[in-house]
Amino acid sequence: MNLHKLSNVLVVIVAALLLLAVLVILLVGGFSLFGFLRVSLLQAFGFVIAITASLFFFLRLVHSIDSVPMRASIVVFIIGVAIFASVSVGKAYLFQYPMCVQSFGPGAGPGLPLQNVLTFFRQMDQFEWIDDIAHNPNRVPPPIAIASADDPLSSASGRREPELIRLTLETKEVLAEIAPGIVFNYWTFNGTVPGPMLRVRVGDTVELTLHNNATSLHQHNIDLHAATAPGGGGEATVVAPGESKTIRFRTLNPGLYVYHCAVSNMSVHMAHGMYGLILVEPEQGLPPVDKEFYVMQGELYTTGALGRSGLQAFDAKKMLHTQPEYVVFNGRTGAIVDNMHACHLPRKLVH
Structure with a gap:
């Protein structure tokens, strides 16, 4: 020839x-x-x-x-x-996934078998599209008890006795924008990043049901740092897609605690957006404040460089080297600024 x-x-x-x-x-x-x-x-x-x-x-x-x-x-x-x-x-990942796709979740390690990547692409149309992944920072549960402004350690007005609190969370894998035109496969609690803020008081018995949406591709669970249980409840709440599990625990110590998915590889789940806060109020309540906000910082590790448009795969190598492309508050760029509204100041401050 x-x-x-x-x-x-x-x-x-x-x-x-x-x-x-x-x-x-x-x-x-x-x-x-x-x-x-x-x-x-x-x-x-x-x-x-x-x-x-x-x-x-x-x-x-x-x-x-x-x-x-x-x-x-x-x-x-x-x-x-x-x-x-x-x-x-790398020898361990040579036949696990193509070089063009880093990872869409945890396998034995940061890589995924090629079959799982193809499954993600085939089921992508089943994932819910979220117009705004950010949890509104103004959406904060009301205080359970307000301490006296003169004596924060005194008995709180409106203080209630410990009771049974029933909570339900759903783990969902969704598609949403990090920034306009830049799409990421978020893994969430209740479809937002961070997940909803939970608020209880010392002595409450919390009955928490965790449901994994049937469209999810991965197992999930919840590790509540406020729960004195194996893995913060993580070992008892591992749920496959379409499955639900319920646990009970008693809040023994006041404080502001993180909750997150702890299924191995835990850092991969958290880097996709699976975290939130649970506030355990003290018995006497908290001092009064003018306004409460719910804000959490997160890092997103994408294969594409900062600002690259289109669907961005999760980059496990950048995560291992702690080199995020995006450092955001409440899941996306502009989430806090877009949800801040002007408030009326007291007349004595205006003049």
């Missing part, structure tokens, strides 16, 4: 592979997945063009020199690149 025919065959093969990739994406995830990946596809298209041109250059070089040592050097070069690419991925 002469060089001209070989070049034509190369172009046809590359074009066929690109078309096949587009068809597979449309077959697996439809036009929604294609839209999310359009930036990556355009980048891949440019990369393939560059590779094709490089191969064409090598073909011409080999054809012009037409020597056994030159051809042998090309073969050695290709083998060396293949070894480098394989070793750089």
Whole structure:
């Protein structure tokens, strides 16, 4: 086969592979997945063009020199690149997932088997689209008891006795924007980041039911740092998709505590948005304040650089190196500013 025919065959093969990739994406995830990946596809298209041109250059070089040592050097070069690419991925993850997709959740480690990635793409249309992932910082449960302003340690007005408090949380894996045009697969409690703020008092018995939405791809649980139980209740609340479990615990110590998903790999679940706060008020209540806000900081580790549009996969390597692309309050950029409203000041402060 002469060089001209070989070049034509190369172009046809590359074009066929690109078309096949587009068809597979449309077959697996439809036009929604294609839209999310359009930036990556355009980048891949440019990369393939560059590779094709490089191969064409090598073909011409080999054809012009037409020597056994030159051809042998090309073969050695290709083998060396293949070894480098394989070793750089790591032996443990070599066949777990493609280099173009870092991870959409925890497997045995930061990587996922390729089958799980394909499952994510196939079920992506089942994930609920959340218009605003941010938990409104103004949505704070009212105080259970207000201590006297003159004597915070005195008996609180409106103080109630310990009672049974029933709470329900749902773990949901959803799609939402980190910033306009930048989409992330959040894992949540009740569809927001952070999850809802829980508020009880010392001595309450909390009956908490955790339900894992049937569309979830992963097991989840809840570790309440306010609960004196194995793993903060985490060991007793592991729920598969579509499953529910209920636990009871007594709040023994006042304080503001974190709750989060603790299924292995715990840091992966938290890096997807699975955290919140539970406030255990002291028996005498808390001192009165003008306004309470609910704000939590989180880090998002995306494969795309800061500001890159489209669907962003979770990057486990950046998480292990603590190199987040986004450091946000309440799940997304602008979540606090967008939900802050002017308040009326007392007349004596205005004048």
